[in-house]
Amino acid sequence: MDSGDLGIARPVMIIRAGRFGRMRRRRNARDWAVDLTAFVLAALFGLFLAGTRVDEGALPDPSWLFTLDQIAGVLGCAALWLRRRWPVGLAFGLIVLSAFSELVSGALLVALFTVAVHERLRTTIAAFAAGVAAGGVYAFLRPEPQAATGIMLGASLALAAVGWGLFVHHRRRLLESLRERARRAEEEAGMRAERARRDTRDAIAREIHDVLGHRLSLLSLHAGALEFRPDAPAADVSRAAGVIRENAHLALQDLREVIGVLRAPVGELPTPGIGDLARLAAETVDAGTPVDLRVAAEGLPDTTGRTVYRVVQEALTNARKHAPGAPVEVVVDGAVGEGLGVEVSNPLTGGPGGEGGGAGLIGLAERVALAGGELTHGAEGGRWRVAARLPWPS
Known part of the structure; x- marks a missing residue:
């Protein structure tokens, strides 16, 4: 034995x-x-x-x-x-x-x-x-x-x-x-944990880019205007400085909220949705970029609404960066069971227009894919177009 x-x-x-x-x-x-x-x-x-x-x-x-x-x-x-x-x-x-x-x-x-x-x-x-x-x-x-x-x-x-x-x-x-x-x-289990950590890092990177990219582009725009027009009227300088101060404060606040993902589940993070598009468009208009916003969708799931917000936010940021002052059209429409369409377009103005081609659109495509949708972007008919198609289940 x-x-x-x-x-x-x-x-x-x-x-x-x-x-x-x-x-x-x-x-x-x-x-x-x-x-x-x-x-x-x-x-x-x-x-x-x-x-x-x-x-x-x-x-x-x-x-x-x-x-x-x-x-x-x-x-x-x-x-x-x-x-x-x-x-x-x-x-x-x-x-x-x-x-x-x-x-x-x-x-x-x-x-x-x-x-x-x-x-x-x-x-x-x-x-x-x-x-x-x-x-x-x-x-x-x-x-x-x-x-x-x-x-x-x-x-x-x-x-x-x-x-x-x-x-x-x-x-x-x-x-x-x-x-x-x-x-x-x-x-x-170790591999799943490592994959979860990697996905979390990717999610944090996307959040930081989406949130801070929008704010920092506004700061850059107004700071550039002050640098370009040092002899601007005092009222315009004061107005630009106020916008810079406000957006710097908002950028810090958004950064604190994003860093919260390191201490709290993702579900506890602030989730901007389709109802925040009007505020986002107003901020862009205040920065000197006209926005024509048309929204025909209500009752979206929180995840879908958050994805729509990020698509529009990234497209507006790129439009201000690559086609400053050009009017932007934002159209959000769809129906339950048929899907939701998001399209942001602006005219090409003597250059690549909205064509950034950087990490922003790559991360945005990943975000849309995670939501079960598809993102397309490119020049078409003299305009730069960013479009997303998302599912809207009944």
Whole structure:
């Protein structure tokens, strides 16, 4: 019996190889206790058989044969200390001894159990069949009145030992598969956690770009106007400075809200929606870019409304940056079950117009794709057009 013969999981032990033996674990205290128990049980079984022979007066003739039988039994029990290194060799060696020695039977049962626990099923079946055949040889060499009963009893005990060993073998395999499955599940959980962290970082990056990009573009526009017109009237300078101060304050406030994602679930972040488009358009008009806003959609889900807001925000930011002063048309319309369309367009004014081609549109396309929609952008008919199509389930 091994220290895990009852199916108890054990920590991994230090492994070493004998010169002629297979790789084996260094015995720990439990292993020594189990090996000692196996030795004692095999010895007691042999003593029981020897005592039965003496009590019944059924000693073999000549008498020296019984002495040789006892010596074989002692050697077989002592050989059990080698069962971890040579389980198959020990089993077949004891099978050969059992062909003429009855007292080696206890050690043989332990050896058959060890083979069933550690070896393949084919090897176990071969050892069991060889053990039964050795019993037939014993009955032939040492005929007795109840030889058939003895053979059946020996085969039953061998079958019980092998069956117990196979049960332990398959239970170990099951435990190993469960540990492997748990290890894989832990690795997959780690990969999911890493993917979640990456998605969170991407979400933070999109939020920072969408929120601060809008505010900083307003700051840049008005600061550029002051730099370009240092001789502007005091009223215009004061008005531009007020816009810069207000948007700087709003940018700081928005930044605090975005950083909140590091301390709170995403669902707790402020979620601007389609109802905030009018305010967004007013800020753009105040910055000097005319906006024609037409919205024909009500009752949008929060996620869809937030995506619409970000699409319009990014398109207006790009329009101010690449086509300053050009009028912008914003159209949002759709119906439940048919989908929602968002289109922002402005005329191309002697350059690339709204064509930014940077991280903003890339992040915006990712945001729209996460919402189940599609984003398109490009020059068409003398205008720069950013359009998104989003699902609007009923």
